[in-house]
Amino acid sequence: MKYCVLGSGSWGTAFSNMLHNNGKSVILWARRKEICKKINEEKFSPYLPQTNINVFCSTDLNECISYSDVIIIAIPVQHLRNILKQIDKHKIDSKIILNLSKGIEISTGKRVSEIIYEFFDNVSYAVLSGPSHAEEVVQKIPTAVTIAGEYAESLQKDISNDFFRVYTSSDVTGVELAGALKNIMAIAAGILDGLGNWDNAKAALMTRALYEMIKFGKAFGAKHETFMGLSGIGDLMVTCNSKHSRNRWLGEQIAKGKNIKEILSQTRMIAEGMYTVDAVMKIAKRLKIDMPISKEVYEIIYRGKTPKESMISLMSRPLKNEWYV
Numbered sequence: 001m002k003y004c005v006l007g008s009g010s011w012g013t014a015f016s017n018m019l020h021n022n023g024k025s026v027i028l029w030a031r032r033k034e035i036c037k038k039i040n041e042e043k044f045s046p047y048l049p050q051t052n053i054n055v056f057c058s059t060d061l062n063e064c065i066s067y068s069d070v071i072i073i074a075i076p077v078q079h080l081r082n083i084l085k086q087i088d089k090h091k092i093d094s095k096i097i098l099n100l101s102k103g104i105e106i107s108t109g110k111r112v113s114e115i116i117y118e119f120f121d122n123v124s125y126a127v128l129s130g131p132s133h134a135e136e137v138v139q140k141i142p143t144a145v146t147i148a149g150e151y152a153e154s155l156q157k158d159i160s161n162d163f164f165r166v167y168t169s170s171d172v173t174g175v176e177l178a179g180a181l182k183n184i185m186a187i188a189a190g191i192l193d194g195l196g197n198w199d200n201a202k203a204a205l206m207t208r209a210l211y212e213m214i215k216f217g218k219a220f221g222a223k224h225e226t227f228m229g230l231s232g233i234g235d236l237m238v239t240c241n242s243k244h245s246r247n248r249w250l251g252e253q254i255a256k257g258k259n260i261k262e263i264l265s266q267t268r269m270i271a272e273g274m275y276t277v278d279a280v281m282k283i284a285k286r287l288k289i290d291m292p293i294s295k296e297v298y299e300i301i302y303r304g305k306t307p308k309e310s311m312i313s314l315m316s317r318p319l320k321n322e323w324y325v
C-alpha cells in the first residue's frame with residue numbers, strides 16, 4: 001500500500017519518516033513551502049531538529065491524495081475541517097483514512113471519525129493512538145500503540161517494526177476518546193508539577209482522571225477495557241509524566257503564573273487538550289456527566305481561576321464513594 005501523511009508537525013513527520021524507513025512508499029504533506037524545502041533539501045524539520053528526515057515532502061494536497069491508498073491524518077483537530085474542505089472528493093473515494101490526531105472539535109463536539117464521515121461517505125476509517133511521543137519514535141525507542149477500525153490488521157503489519165509495536169482493538173470510539181481526553185488530564189498534571197512535585201497529589205490526579213475518562217467514554221459506548229490499555233492508561237501515564245508532552249508543559253507554565261497568550265506565543269506546537277476541554281465541557285454539561293478535573297482545567301484556562309483555587313475546589317467536593325456514577 002502507498003501512503004501519504006497529512007500534517008508536517010512533529011508526529012506527522014516522525015510517523016512518515018518511520019514508514020519510509022519501514023520500506024513503504026510515503027509522501028509527507030506540509031502546508032508551508034519552507035518546511036517542505038527544508039525537509040527535501042536539508043533533511044531537516046524544525047519540529048524534530050535532532051533527526052535526519054528522509055521522507056519526500058510535498059505541498060500539493062490533492063496530488064498526495066491521488067498517489068496514496070492510505071491517507072494518514074496528523075493535523076490538529078480544530079484545523080482538520082479546513083484542510084478536508086480542500087480535498088477533491090473523487091480523489092479520496094474508497095481509500096483508507098488512518099487518523100493519528102487526538103482531539104474533539106469545539107464547534108461540533110465531533111470526534112475525528114465523525115468529521116471525516118461528514119465529508120467523505122465512501123472511505124474506510126481507522127485510528128492509531130497510544131503512548132508515542134514523536135521525539136522518542138524518531139530515536140527508535142521501543143513504543144507500543146493501539147489501532148482500531150477498518151483494515152486494522154493490514155495496517156498493523158505495515159506499520160509495526162522492531163521498535164514500534166501495534167496492537168489491534170475493535171473499539172474506534174474508545175481509542176479516539178481516550179486519546180483526546182488524556183490531553184486535558186496532562187494539562188492538570190502539568191499544573192500540579194508547576195505547583196510542586198507532589199507524588200501523592202499526582203497519583204490521585206491520574207487515578208481520578210482515568211475514572212473521569214471512563215465515565216465520559218461510557219456515555220458514547222466506548223469499552224471499559226480500552227481505557228485500561230495503551231490508548232487509555234498507557235497514554236495517560238506518558239502524557240502526564242513526559243518531558244516531551246506539550247499538554248503537560250502548558251499546565252506547568254500556567255502554574256508558574258504565565259497567561260495563556262504569553263504561553264502560546266512561545267511555541268508553534270499544539271497542546272490539543274486546551275481546545276478539547278472546551279468541547280468536552282459543552283458535551284458533559286449537555287449529557288450531565290460529572291467531569292470535575294476537566295471543569296477545573298476549563299475554569300483555569302478560560303475563566304482565569306487560579307490553580308490553587310482549583311485545587312481547593314477539587315479537594316472540598318462532597319465526600320463520596322470512589323466509584324460513584
Ligand SMILES: NC(=O)C1=CN([C@@H]2O[C@H](COP(=O)(O)OP(=O)(O)OC[C@H]3O[C@@H](n4cnc5c(N)ncnc54)[C@H](OP(=O)(O)O)[C@@H]3O)[C@@H](O)[C@H]2O)C=CC1
Pocket residue numbers: 007008009010011012013030031032035047074075076077079100101102103132133134135268269270271272
Ligand atoms: N507530537 C506527538 O508526539 C504526538 C502528537 N499526536 C497528535 O498529532 C496531532 C498533530 O500534532 P503534532 O504533529 O504533534 O503537531 P505539532 O504540535 O508538532 O505542530 C503543530 C502542527 O499544527 C499545524 N498547524 C498549526 N496551525 C495550523 C492551521 N491553522 N491549520 C493547519 N495546520 C496548522 C502546524 O503546521 P505548520 O508547521 O504549517 O504551522 C504543525 O503541523 C495532534 O492531534 C496531536 O495530539 C499524537 C501522538 C503523538
Ligand SMILES: O=C(CO)COP(=O)(O)O
Pocket residue numbers: 102130131132133183186235238239244245246247248270271272
Ligand atoms: O499524544 C502524545 C503522546 O502519546 C503527545 O502528547 P502531547 O501533545 O502532550 O505532547
